[in-house]
Amino acid sequence: MASHGVPRTSAPTERTPQAQAAELQKIQEYKDLVELVNTKIRQREYTADTLALISKLLKRNPEYYSIWNHRRLVLQQLFSDAQQAAQIKQPITSSNDTTSHPESTPDNATTDAAPATHPTQYPASEQIELLLISDLHFLVPLLREFPKCYWIWNHRQWLLQQATHLLPVPRVRRLWQEELGLVAKMLSMDSRNFHGWGYRRRVVAELESPELQGTSMAEDEFSYTTKMIKTSLSNFSAWHYRSKLIPRLLNERGASREERRKFLDSEFNLIQNALWTDSADQSLWFYHAFLMSELSTTPSTSSSSSSSSPSTSSSSAIIPDLSPTERVALLSRELDNIKEMLEDEDEDDTDTAPAERKYIYHALVQSTLEKQKWIRAVEAHAEPKAIADDKDEVQSWISKLRALDPFRMGRWDDVARQVDDLYA
Template sequence: MHGVKRTRYSKEALEAKRQKDRAKLAEYLTLTDEVLAKKKDDWSKAAFDLTTRLLQVNPEFYTVWNYRRNILLNGIFPKSTPVEINDILSTDLSFTTAALKLHPKVYWIWNHRQWCLGQVPDGPTEEDPNGWRQAYWNKELFVVERMLDADARNFHAWNYRRNVLANMPVKRPLRAELDYTTRKIEANFSNFSAWHQRSKVLSALWEKGELDPIQSKEEEYELVKNAMYTDPNDQSVWIYHRWLIGPGEDYDILTREIGAIQDLLEIQPDSKWCLESLVFYKRALLRHHRSRMDATQLRKLVDECLDMLQTLCNVDPYRRRRYTDLREQVLSTRDTIA
């Protein structure tokens, strides 16, 4: 890498490193053979400890994660009290927390963590069967928020967060989650996962009648417009904008947003996403609102799409074939105009 000083090894040092690496590999292969040999019917604590050692070396070894769970289900849990199971799960969650700090995007670690939470026993009392579970899920939400503080765009953590929210015995208010996505988006507009989460939360709020869709959408358009002007080349913002507009059946909103994007295009004339979005939305006008325009206006709209697609061929040559195909589709539209 540029600017990084290379370390030069002597022949002796290189040979020593190779021998050390060979020894590590031999140890890993021996450990792997030992674990896999036990996998069929050994549900002992000793086998469980071996899986810990192996997963510390290779956390992507999903077969060993499966074996670890079988040991717990078939060997350890049946001999344990609910309090002991609670302690075992707490220890295993701590184990995966340490693993995630080093490997935050390994699916199998997240998967095992989710499994552990599903095994939490009832308690601590008959009157409060969700007591332990709620405490675990509350802590889990805190853990995943710390993971997203470290990497706000880790989609594994966002997916896991959705699972946590869905499974908490006492649900987190949707508005609190909406506020959370606002903070993440305002910290960094280029956060596709946060925008995606926001769309899920808003849809749920609208469906439950907890938020007025007309007013809240207007607020969303303002938020996304700020994001567009801050970074017009960020894909996530434009995808979210298309989600807001939907198929484009609302003529007033569609034409208003086209005007706003055209204003931005005057400032950023070579913006790929401005151009692509204008073509997308103007074609929506041609599909859904043709009756509102006469033949001259329709032909003008088609010509504008053709011109923008030609510009896209120049500013984004890697997708030239795609834009050429779109031009053919737009040209066929022109043939249908009386």
């Protein structure tokens, strides 16, 4: 059996007494290390030595979230030490350093305890930057081994937030830009890591912020989603990020109505091509549903007479003022595309498992219902025969859904009631 394409390992074999003894020793060493770190924290020994012990512990178990809190306490103290040392013009030392230093040292003086190349000779901001960079580097191998560990990502974000508060803007921007490069590299290795995608959005938000003298990155990020989608169509995070970028992208472009319509058509073409490649991928159908939502706002009329003017009060992300007639035309086009896709799947008995065709049937049902709503909003009377034919077709698709997905029988019953109400 496989999970996400990775086969499970076989059941462990019986271990020798020597192997069991070695494992027990490792467990005891781990417990001793945990106790030592907790003792240091209780005694408020927030020093570089304690930081090293915490690093050793986290390499063994990065899921121990309390230890990440301990690490932040130590780092905050080291940042404070650096600032205080800069104020009194002396290099900082750990609390257990027995070497004495004068309160001030002439610029041309040298000492054996603190040579000119020692990090403690740097100004406070540079010393803090070294601490931050060192901790960011410490996290890289952990992220490679545990790319979906929340606590590593959280701590990394905390480090960069500290940089934002403690360092000059040019240095902070450089750190955040390097972070964007790192997360891009990680997503190139695992393009569906939703932790990485969420983290990327936070990094971009910081780089765009006024505090860092940022500007919009919507165009670049939209191009990035296109690149990642072309690399792997089955990437829910990339499609989701794309949907969130679109409204801002179009507003920043100052897109005209014609440009918005062309944009919507291009996005439909993109997702249709993807669905023709893999119609069983749920992430693709989610994005298709997002685009269809542009056409599916509920029509309202002032009266039931034939002279009533259908309208919609909700705002769309791409084209806020689509007319009812345009909606019907677009819904008809997409409905024909999905029907064509179903016909192709019916001819192919090998590539797609029948159970996966439920996505197609569901899209057909929803698209037809939305189309009928808008037709009835535009026209006072619809042709009875056409309505009857549509109803029979929709009911047949619902029957397919009941057979393919019996665990959601209640949902399909609810859809069937919607059909009865619409065609009553």
